[in-house]
Amino acid sequence: MAIQYVVKTLFGLEGLLAHEVQALGGKQVKVENRAVSCQGDLALGYRLNLETRTALSVLRPIKSGHAPTESKLYDLVRSVYWDRIFTLDKTFLIDMVCYSDRFRNTHFLALKSKDAIVDQFRDRYGKRPSISKDPDIKINIFIRDDWCTISLDTSGATLFKRGYRYKRGTAPINEVLAAGLLKLSGWKKGVPLVDPMCGSGTFLMEAAMMASKKAAQSFRSDFSFMKLTDYDEQMWRVVKEAARAKECSVETAMLGIDKDQRVLDAAQTNAMRAGYDSIKWRRGDFFKWKPTGPPGMIIFNPPYDERIGLDDAILFYKQIGDHLKQHCNGWKAWIISSHLKAIKQLGLRPIRRIPVFNGPLDCRFVGFDLY
Ligand SMILES: C[S@@+](CC[C@H](N)C(=O)[O-])C[C@H]1O[C@@H](n2cnc3c(N)ncnc32)[C@H](O)[C@@H]1O
Structure with missing residues (x-):
């Protein structure tokens, strides 16, 4: 029987995720609000977790129904055969999301749902599974009006x-945002890539993984699906081996520059431990950097005057624009920032302006052809 999946993502990345899901074999792929839904088998769920670069989480809806009151929600949650899904020795946590005027207290809804699961186990086995903030099993309960999906x-x-x-x-x-922005910019393997305010180097790490076709979660060994009773270890091994077989070398010039040696050390450590020793890291001031070699793409998130303050944001962004104009002929540049007023001071004509969110910050991702 086909399994239904809902893969969650960030605002603005839904189309990219739909492509990824399709390429991995998802059927009936549909773009939703900050998510993509599809159907497939158990192995598809493993591939979605391992390989999608723009996914935040892979949900498997197991039950939907009306839940107009707290006691109906309890009944609905209790109607699931939980002991077929996970065993008593596993810890669990409810992630409750509620968009409904009927309920005031989301925390109470989570408690009711937890009780429904615990009571069912206790009735059958005389024992209950424990709750944990770092659980084996994460259960997502979504309520809109009186409709609930578990x-x-x-x-x-x-x-x-x-x-x-x-x-x-x-x-x-955010790594998912960085991967999404690289895809939105149109950057491809082989095009020289520079992040001139690279911080801990997320753009370059994501780009190196894309260029080397390394699965997004190659460095991670822990997923919730491994704790479910239907976990098929052999199938997971096959999925991982198939992903590993696609890997190749980076073969792309990449340079990260930052004026702060401490963050640059972090970037270099992360890259070396991941096996990306071909990325070059240089301590320096963007305003003194002049590109050499064939033109490529510059991508960065300069300080927004939020978490990293600026003395004069308007002047700082104007100087970025001036520097790009004067020294980066033939390059493409992409900048993400939440400082919408300062972005206008770049003084360059954008080829695209894409609305995205960096956490809660309403941002624009703006691209320029420099000539
Ligand atoms: C928002 S952070 C970038 C974060 C980075 N994308 C990451 O994932 O870690 C901005 C970075 O710009 C750097 N920076 C600010 N002004 C700079 C300049 N004139 N030249 C080089 N780096 C600069 C800061 O040191 C900081 O690391």
């Missing part, structure tokens, strides 16, 4: 936690 979060920890970040900078960009 899903298994097969990923567990969010998929932007790739497992390659041993050290971090002050304001690292």
